[in-house]
Amino acid sequence: MNMLHETPVGLPRRAVTLQIDGDDVKVPEGSTILDACKSHGTDLPTLCYGDTLDPVNACRVCVVEVEGSRALVPSCSRPVESGMVVHTDNERARHSRKMVLELLGSSVDLSAAPRVYGWMQQYEADPSRFGDVNTMKTVRQPAKVDNDLYVRDYSRCILCYKCVDACGEQWQNSFAIAVAGRGFDARISTEFDVELPDSACVYCGNCIEVCPTGALMFKTEHDMRAANTWDEDAQQQTTTICPYCGVGCNLTLHTQDNTIVKVTSPHDHAITSGNLCIKGRFGFQHVQTFARD
């Protein structure tokens, strides 16, 4: 069903050869180390990296060692250079990755972040070394439920900046949220923390689309998780075309028990890149609301 998936043809790019974990890898100029690792078949963990966004390299979970560089290097943003020698899995890189996962795990609820549990095991990360995660004040805060469409649970937020970038100049240009505060008090916030209905939010849900940890969640998903009825294994994904206007955005409907529970959009769509408007994202209720009050 997906259309327009081809990337537009650009100018041919020169090839650059670098070394990753002892192997020579050839990638087009302008690629990042992460791109090169992917083409080499090396799987690096990423959290703040977004396939539809400019890298902010804030989480530092994808760091690798580049010979000649004093500090480790974020693979998601550093462009490759000819002759670069990269170590993705030496003790130094593994240590940083383990610590980043531990530090995050000690301050944020990562239970709704896909793959993180696996990485924690892979890197032997144990956040409880810093204290009991479930009682630490740094984790707990109530979810913000201030509208009918989506929930902001900042106890799950790792401050990856992706929602801010999606809401701001990279996609939606609504600028409803930004990073406020500083240091450990830094948080995603509207101006003076006003509720979403009083903010510039247009409920496009493009922030939910890019959130890597479930801090931003459909109200439907949030409620079903609370009721313990959320079951991803029982869900079906169907990609279709939004019927509301002539743009023809792709929608992926997530259904459980024949009910739409969430809507996403394919990131590899050349025009929409995973973005929708409020109608495509949230305008599904009428499909399954049969009673007329």
Next chain:
Amino acid sequence: MDLRFPEAEPTLAEVQALDAAVGPSLVAEGWEREYGGAHRAEALRHRLLPALHALQDRVGYISPGGLGELCRRLDVPPAEAYGVASFYAMFSMRERPVRVAHVCADLACQALGAGALLDAVQAQCGDPNQTGVPGTWQPSPCLGLCERGPAMLVTEAGDPAHEAVVAPAIADDVAVALRVGPRNFGVEVPVVAAVPQAATPAGAAGLVLLQRVGIVDPASLDDYRAHGGYQALRNAVTMGPLDVIREVTESNLVGRGGAAFPAGRKWAAVANQPVRTHYLVCNADESEPGTFKDRVIIEGDPFSLIESMTICAFATGCEQGYIYLRGEYPRACEHLQHAISVARDHGYLGANVMGLGFSFDIEIVRGAGAYICGEETAIFNSIEGYRGEPRNKPPFPVEVGLFGKPTVVNNVETLVNVIPIMLHGGAAFAAVGTPASTGTKVFCVSGSVSKPGVYEVPYGMTLREMIELAGGVPAGRSLTAVLLGGAAGSFVPADDIDFPLTIEGAREHNTTLGSGVVMVLDDTIDLLTFLRRIAAFFRDESCGQCVPCRVGTVRQEEALVRITLGRQSRAENELDVALLREVGRVMRDASICGLGHTAWSAIESAIDRLGALQGVDA
């Protein structure tokens, strides 16, 4: 952009403050014509920080109505403006008393009794951060008054706002500050009091960068010229840009802010960039605890900084310069503002400088309480009106700097070194000091010495000699350690102070000169309290962008507190020390910028070299 603004209305005072700071509503003034559609927001964004200062200075905090009006005028999204304002410690996002006493709780003042002062203030004036009273107080990071601590900065919002520094301060001073405000405190001590060498003819004869401090009237351009001012610029113009850069390169001048990067290489890199405009940023945000040399230079000899910047601009083709000045330096700001306007009136700044055929002007940007803004790329974001978060490097500032253009960013002390280079040549400059560390260096000696202050000496003096020059440890006490380079530096033990204070000497000794902090500790100072303050400092000052630093600085402080409370078993303490090492390592390896890279250095050196944290188990 189609922005949505808060409905709260600004007060008359806020409207007036914004009228003065950013002019009347730009919408009414036809800014569409002036800036043209899409670029208007970018063209206005750099006025955000000054506009926030205007609101804070006028009413004492940033209100929703004031912020909304500011956003309307500058076309800035309210959420972003809130994000920027809440980044800075000097802006209050909640209603706050008009008078605030910022009482220094940082390292150098702790060595001079800040702990007792804070306790006394608490007893006399009550809790910090009170509301509903005319004045309140709060503990503050280093105020850069380390030669006469414990220090206090008093601010009073109004039209106009008033500020004063009081040092040394006692609890009564704080009480008066809260009741009456800053205007009660009269004239500050002369800046030359911070330069003990100037007190004797022999000492004064050795000064190069500080030679005019206390001698010239910092408000008088004529006096500056009568003392040799602007001869260096004339020499530079006679040489031409290429030769100026060659002399600076030959002088082997390296940056004095801490990173010790060769200035000539930086200048050449910017001069060679075909992209225009080129910018010059003078980093005067010295916030490293224990650093106050740039303050002394600016307060005592502001025209020398203006002349140095003009020489740099001439050589590198910069048309606009910015001085990013710490918000906590009221006198430096006043002197510099005056000096810039006098220089401009006399043709030393502006179009066609001194009739020599090039243009250059300088704008002061006041910081607002953020250590991280002294980082060379965070400073760009702050000037541009964004959160002061460091940028990813590469690209480096010489290619993509302020407003995305090639930028020279140098510390105050680095820049003023250009004057002796232009007067006597790079070779003569390089003959002073050691081959790898050329010229003189201004050290900030604080803590337990008889004559704290700034000391300018040729590179090569040993640490012991430096302490002796500053009068040594007061009688009856004994030296225990020296913190070199500030909170981001490292400790050296008392029995290891016979190495030269040069860049290479420090490096061989596995330490750093950093910004020139020599903080002397004696046996009356509790090292553990000191370490906890360092940890708290980094937790407070981390920008929060990257995980290792944002969370690591918190976990570091927690572990340090657990250990130093003395309630844990030895085994528990050993586990926590191991944890500190692991957290320290990820901060050093994986943080974005120098703050995270060095947030563990001082504590690590205290554990490894001073044996701190041993024997504190229950």
